[in-house]
Amino acid sequence: MIFLLVLFGLITYYVVKRSVAGITNTPVWLLWLVMMTPALVMVYWVATQGPEAQFPLSWLIALVGGCSIAYWVLVQWGRKPGMPTPAEKIEAEMKAKATSVAQKKGTLRPIDKEEENTLQHCFPWSVFYLQNIEYRPQALICRGQLRSSPTVAYETVRENVESNFGDRFLVVFQEGLNGKPFFALVPNPQTQKKSAPPVTAKTARPTLALGLFLTTLFTTTAVGTYIAGVSEEALQNDPSLFFQGLPYAVALMLILGTHELGHYFTARRYRMQATLPYFIPIPFFLGTFGAFIQLRSPVPNRRALFDVGIAGPLAGLVMTLPLVLWGLAHSEIVPLSESASLLNFQALDPGASIAVALLSKLALGASLMADSAIALHPVAVSGCLGLVVTALNLMPVGQLDGGHIVHAMYGQRTGAIIGQVSRFLVLGLVVVHPELLIWAILLFFIPAVDEPALNDVSELDNCRDIWGLVALTILVLIVLPAPPMLKAILF
Numbered sequence: 474m475i476f477l478l479v480l481f482g483l484i485t486y487y488v489v490k491r492s493v494a495g496i497t498n499t500p501v502w503l504l505w506l507v508m509m510t511p512a513l514v515m516v517y518w519v520a521t522q523g524p525e526a527q528f529p530l531s532w533l534i535a536l537v538g539g540c541s542i543a544y545w546v547l548v549q550w551g552r553k554p555g556m557p558t559p560a561e562k563i564e565a566e567m568k569a570k571a572t573s574v575a576q577k578k579g580t581l582r583p584i585d586k587e588e589e590n591t592l593q594h595c596f597p598w599s600v601f602y603l604q605n606i607e608y609r610p611q612a613l614i615c616r617g618q619l620r621s622s623p624t625v626a627y628e629t630v631r632e633n634v635e636s637n638f639g640d641r642f643l644v645v646f647q648e649g650l651n652g653k654p655f656f657a658l659v660p661n662p663q664t665q666k667k668s669a670p671p672v673t674a675k676t677a678r679p680t681l682a683l684g685l686f687l688t689t690l691f692t693t694t695a696v697g698t699y700i701a702g703v704s705e706e707a708l709q710n711d712p713s714l715f716f717q718g719l720p721y722a723v724a725l726m727l728i729l730g731t732h733e734l735g736h737y738f739t740a741r742r743y744r745m746q747a748t749l750p751y752f753i754p755i756p757f758f759l760g761t762f763g764a765f766i767q768l769r770s771p772v773p774n775r776r777a778l779f780d781v782g783i784a785g786p787l788a789g790l791v792m793t794l795p796l797v798l799w800g801l802a803h804s805e806i807v808p809l810s811e812s813a814s815l816l817n818f819q820a821l822d823p824g825a826s827i828a829v830a831l832l833s834k835l836a837l838g839a840s841l842m843a844d845s846a847i848a849l850h851p852v853a854v855s856g857c858l859g860l861v862v863t864a865l866n867l868m869p870v871g872q873l874d875g876g877h878i879v880h881a882m883y884g885q886r887t888g889a890i891i892g893q894v895s896r897f898l899v900l901g902l903v904v905v906h907p908e909l910l911i912w913a914i915l916l917f918f919i920p921a922v923d924e925p926a927l928n929d930v931s932e933l934d935n936c937r938d939i940w941g942l943v944a945l946t947i948l949v950l951i952v953l954p955a956p957p958m959l960k961a962i963l964f
Contacts, residue, residue, distance in 0.1 A: 476952055478603045482509055488918040499551030506542050506948065511536040511914070537900060537910070540586070541917060557599065584613070588638075589749055595633035601626045615656040623930040627774075630656060643771065646928045647809075648884065681750035686890070689752035690722055693760030697721030700818065700851045709924040724762065724796050724855035726752070728789055729764045729862065735788025737766050743777040746770040759858065772927040775881040779937050782877030786863050790947065793863065794832075797856025801836035805848040809864075813846040815906055816861070818854045823955075824964075825906065828860060829948075830955040834963045843964035863952040865912060865946055869895050871919040880923040881933055882941045892921040905954050 486505045502633035514536060584592065589606065592613075596603035600621045607614040623646065629643040632924035645657040697718025698708060708714050720777055728757070732752035740747040752763040772778045777922050815829070823833035823841065833841055841847075849857065867877040870892040880888035899913045933941075 487714040497551040498547045501545045627928040685752045685859025689754040692754040693722035694718040696760035717764040721851035726853045728859035731792040732785045732789030733764045735784035739781045755845045772926040779881035793859035800850045803850040809846040818849045828950040867913040889921045
């Protein structure tokens with residue numbers, strides 16, 4: 474517990490320092506202490522009352538809510554003069570941070586009068602009537618009136634800029650707070666390098682990916698031995714029992730790997746540079762903190778942003794469903810106890826989630842009753858973790874997959890608002906699932922504003938909108954408990 478507290482404290486301090494140190498004079502250590510107070514109080518409670526004592530849920534909600542409010546008040550109280558408000562920050566990020574593809578070194582080469590005249594001719598009046606050009610440190614902001622569809626305007630201007638300036642600029646199309654779209658010409662970082670190595674050599678890094686994969690396979694197998702019921706003494710007497718952890722390890726890594734490969738192959742389909750999946754091994758907890766890929770090139774449009782965002786959760790879910798059904802079918806039914814919950818693998822409460830209730834009934838049939846819990850098979854443990862990972866990634870917050878989806882569906886500003894609301898909804902969900910408290914807290918550290926695409930104005934088609942609603946429905950089915958009426962029908 475002390476190790477986890479220290480680890481969580483270090484992560485919290487890093488996130489607080491990166492997120493608000495530049496906008497407020499309030500000491501970082503004070504903000505860190507406020508955010509760590511719930512965890513510190515809970516550890517003190519366990520240390521004094523014993524591990525069997527249950528921390529009062531009302532105290533937990535009051536602590537998290539009060540500390541969140543205190544954190545916001547302290548940030549605002551010490552806000553540095555001239556720092557932007559949240560609305561201004563969103564607009565600034567749509568103009569500047571959204572152009573994160575800009576070069577990290579060097580400055581924008583100024584364009585002379587002749588080049589400015591050339592640039593003006595890149596905006597046909599029938600497509601986008603250019604009114605003025607603003608010079609920014611990392612971009613040229615071109616404002617005007619949109620006179621055609623966003624897609625036609627973006628493709629026309631981009632082709633004209635490329636034909637006159639080559640690959641000197643990346644063309645970004647954003648929507649301001651006033652609802653009027655604008656163009657931003659950002660220096661292309663690739664042109665700043667005399668010779669760019671091939672994509673496969675620069676971004677794939679297969680040796681690193683393979684090393685992390687093998688290390689994570691070992692750590693998850695080690696954790697899987699204990700999930701399979703192998704004691705430390707038995708493992709020392711017979712080291713071959715170590716391989717009993719493979720079912721858990723292989724199933725979990727299949728789910729996580731399929732999720733990330735869904736992102737990877739979709740990104741490659743849109744000719745975006747992306748790394749291979751990197752697994753994160755840890756020698757405790759679940760054996761891994763998950764996996765991720767890194768995009769090394771800008772997202773071309775909201776359609777690509779949507780497809781890349783939704784591909785991972787859907788691919789992971791396709792792999793999860795057969796594994797969780799097989800695992801549940803080989804699990805043991807035990808009496809329902811007060812300790813049963815969504816993440817209690819020795820006594821899983823099937824009614825803790827609508828999706829789990831449906832899958833459990835499908836796998837176990839009439840043998841599963843209303844007063845039954847499930848002692849999960851190691852493969853079922855991996856499957857249930859796959860459902861949880863899918864739900865967490867589908868949370869419509871910031872740069873999570875769900876954040877990409879709502880951003881692509883409703884635009885950057887509306888997506889940011891949805892993310893803010895979702896944070897508090899998940900915090901309220903802790904009343905039903907107290908084990909999700911740590912995730913509810915972490916959501917408040919994720920920036921609500923997602924990185925925009927180059928063409929962040931063109932909207933999605935109806936088919937993608939439907940798939941987006943399907944993804945959000947899957948999120949609801951996983952995180953919400955089964956209502957009494959559904960329990961009565963199933964059990």
